[in-house]
Amino acid sequence: MNTDKKRTARIRKILRTLYPEVKTQLDYETPFQLLVATILSAQCTDKQVNRVTAKLFKKLATPNDFSKAPLETLETLIHSTGFYRNKARNIKNCAGMLMEKHAGEVPADLEKLVKLPGVGRKTANVVLGAAFNIPGIVVDTHVSRISQRLNLTDNKDPVKIEFDLMEQIPKKQWDVFSLHLIYFGREFCKARKPACPDCLMNKLCTYTGKRS
DNA sequence: CTCCCGATAT
DNA sequence: ATATCAGGAG
16 A cells, blocks of 8 residues: 555645635534435436525525434435435434434544444544544545555545555645545546546556556 | 346446 | 445454
């Protein structure tokens, strides 16, 4: 594995040049709404999630609202994000657990967040970073793919990738770096058809699957 | 490891 | 027709 922090710093500099300003693309008003939006974002585009939550949050906004809503109603409202049965059940149970054990508030704590139904480390780190300004590496499909292509990790397990990246990047930059890889992954280092000829990372990248 | 699953790009 | 999208649970 590449543990060269200087090489990683070069990569980070290029990403900062490409994307001076980054933030989550999910729309939300409260930490709880961000939590719901992030659960919905599994295997779904942010664009589609925002389309759904725009209507959803007008009908249901708080943990109390979601915990009391009929499961079938919730399933219908989120249907177009895919995995709608799992997501609806998880969100409803998650809201119920927040009401019972956390006074209706989203805990600003990784260990507590991942105990909520439907919330893994990826979702927890998104919420911690964006809503509470607590640093965390967010390993989603883009971060996983690009970390491997750029040789920032030898691992495929998301948790191992998360810890590999934490070693190479200043803690204050964990969330920005995650967002940088996501922006970069959407525009250049795409899963299916990476834009290698147009990529500023070309001289630092040894990805052998290069094709235009 | 498999399953969950609709919308979109290729 | 098939791969992929800010994954998580059993």
